[in-house]
Structure formats: C-alpha cells, structure tokens
Amino acid sequence: MKLISNSEYTMFLKMGPGDAKLIVDTFEGKISSAHLAYIENPSPGCGLIRFANTIIPLDNTINKDNPIYDVFNTNFYEKQAIKAAMASKIG
Numbered sequence: 495m496k497l498i499s500n501s502e503y504t505m506f507l508k509m510g511p512g513d514a515k516l517i518v519d520t521f522e523g524k525i526s527s528a529h530l531a532y533i534e535n536p537s538p539g540c541g542l543i544r545f546a547n548t549i550i551p552l553d554n555t556i557n558k559d560n561p562i563y564d565v566f567n568t569n570f571y572e573k574q575a576i577k578a579a580m581a582s583k584i585g
Contacts, residue, residue, distance in 0.1 A: 505552070506533045507541040524549060538569070 498504055499520050506517060514534045518525045524547065532540050532551045539555040556563045567573060 502546055504544045505541060506544070508536055509533045521549075 498517075509517065511534055514530060517533065518530065521544070525542070529542055529549055529551060532542050532553075537553075537555060539553065541552045543550045543552050556566055564576075
C-alpha cells in the first residue's frame with residue numbers, strides 16, 4: 495500500500511470488499527461510505543479518482559444507444575453476443 499499512498503494520482507475502479515477496505519484504511523477516513531459505493535460493487539464506468547488529498551467520484555456511464563458505447567465497451571460477453579448476432583445476419 496505504500497506505493498499507492500505515496501502516489502500523487504490514483505484511480506480506483508471496481509474492487510472486492512477486502513481490497514476496498516484496504517484502500518479505506520490506507521487513506522484513513524478520507525474515503526467516505528458514499529465514496530466507497532463507487533468502488534465496491536459499482537455500476538460499470540464508476541470509480542474514484544484521487545489527486546493528492548482530493549477524492550472525486552467518477553461516473554463515466556455511457557448509454558448503450560450512444561454511438562461511442564461500442565468503442566468503450568469492455569464487456570466481453572456482450573461484445574461476443576453482438577458479433578454472433580451480426581454473423582447470423584450475414585450468414
């Protein structure tokens with residue numbers, strides 16, 4: 495945790511409860527329970543950004559009907575389903 499606590503900038507995305515607790519303990523009360531919701535079982539695209547002593551909730555949710563959704567989508571299963579659907583239309 496020294497590496498993380500000594501960094502000036504960190505970004506935290508989805509974590510398991512044990513890892514999230516380590517982050518909370520490392521930053522000694524600077525991460526509130528409201529902040530914790532952004533890293534413990536969050537919606538896709540959510541997390542926390544820490545810059546020095548400032549912690550900012552991040553919500554970068556993109557609607558599926560947005561044209562850039564396909565570019566930023568990292569859900570492997572969803573991408574495979576789209577690929578299979580397109581293949582069945584062609585073949």
